[in-house]
Amino acid sequence: MSDLPEYILDRVFDAPRDMVWRAWTDPALLARWYGPNVETIIHKFDLKPGGVWLNEMKWGDKSNCSKMTFQEVVAPEKLVWHHTMTDTDWNIAANPMMPDWPRILLTTVTFEENGATTNVRLTQIPFEATAAEIACFKEAMAGMDKGWGSGYAILDEMLRELRGSGNGK
Amino acid sequence: MARLDISLILYNIYVMEKIGYIDTPPNLDAVFAALADPTRRAILTRLAAGQASVNEIAEPFAISQPAVSRHLKVLERAGLIERGIDEQRRPATLKAEPMALAVDWLTQFREFWGKSFDQLDDLLLTLKQSNEQEPDNE
Numbered sequence: 575m576s577d578l579p580e581y582i583l584d585r586v587f588d589a590p591r592d593m594v595w596r597a598w599t600d601p602a603l604l605a606r607w608y609g610p611n612v613e614t615i616i617h618k619f620d621l622k623p624g625g626v627w628l629n630e631m632k633w634g635d636k637s638n639c640s641k642m643t644f645q646e647v648v649a650p651e652k653l654v655w656h657h658t659m660t661d662t663d664w665n666i667a668a669n670p671m672m673p674d675w676p677r678i679l680l681t682t683v684t685f686e687e688n689g690a691t692t693n694v695r696l697t698q699i700p701f702e703a704t705a706a707e708i709a710c711f712k713e714a715m716a717g718m719d720k721g722w723g724s725g726y727a728i729l730d731e732m733l734r735e736l737r738g739s740g741n742g743k
Numbered sequence: 744m745a746r747l748d749i750s751l752i753l754y755n756i757y758v759m760e761k762i763g764y765i766d767t768p769p770n771l772d773a774v775f776a777a778l779a780d781p782t783r784r785a786i787l788t789r790l791a792a793g794q795a796s797v798n799e800i801a802e803p804f805a806i807s808q809p810a811v812s813r814h815l816k817v818l819e820r821a822g823l824i825e826r827g828i829d830e831q832r833r834p835a836t837l838k839a840e841p842m843a844l845a846v847d848w849l850t851q852f853r854e855f856w857g858k859s860f861d862q863l864d865d866l867l868l869t870l871k872q873s874n875e876q877e878p879d880n881e
Contacts, residue, residue: 581852583856583857583860585860587860587863587864587867588864588867588868589867589868589870589871593867593870593871593874594863594867596870597863597866597867597870603866603870606862606866607859607860607862607863607865607866608859608862609855609859610854610855610858610859610862611858671770671771671844671848672771672772672848673770673772674772694860696856706772710772710775713775713776713779714775714848714849714852
């Protein structure tokens, strides 16, 4: 039992497990759904422990790169990787806005047969993280469950104000 | 508020920097730490209704004026509020951008997988349909 903050996302997909597994592990299919509303380019995808997945998400003339290093590959049940944000040369890089965001998120995806459907659970926890990284992730995770409703209410108010005054000063 | 997506959020930060609307992106760690406290969130809610002095802010709370001052200092360091130069009153004013970016960041993290999974749903439907009618075309 650890007290590391954990992000958990459960989802049931209406497809047999082999098909869901294929959608996660065939880079041509993976690129079609991974990354919300961006163009995803998979530069390398070596599905084995120690192998890497080099991923670029593009929009306009900007892009965002990340490197995933597989730790466990158990077809068609389980994928484990180290998830890191990188610069365009695939070196691990902190986000300047978020210096204490965990450098490595240990990401586990499990696929469980459920009749004709598939239960997928994704978890992310900070890996070999500093106290500051753990605290940062913890605050962000806690913020998702509580308090952000009021964050949005305040934000709406402010945006109304900004619009009213023609973008501040 | 309109739906947010990762590209839009990152683009917004980029543009806001470019046009000088924000000089340097705020340190979101400090913003999160500041927002993690319910009293400080309540203070921000109060300030959303307009600027206020320390006394005015302290009034509805069961905490001392120095305690409110300490909270204001945390909020100011995070860039969430601005203090007036009037020595007596030093009215506090809400600043929208850092909070917008922090909320966007969280939204982006939360929605990254959620929205990707929606897209996976669509893909799986397509795969199933092409399986059913023999995969003879792409």
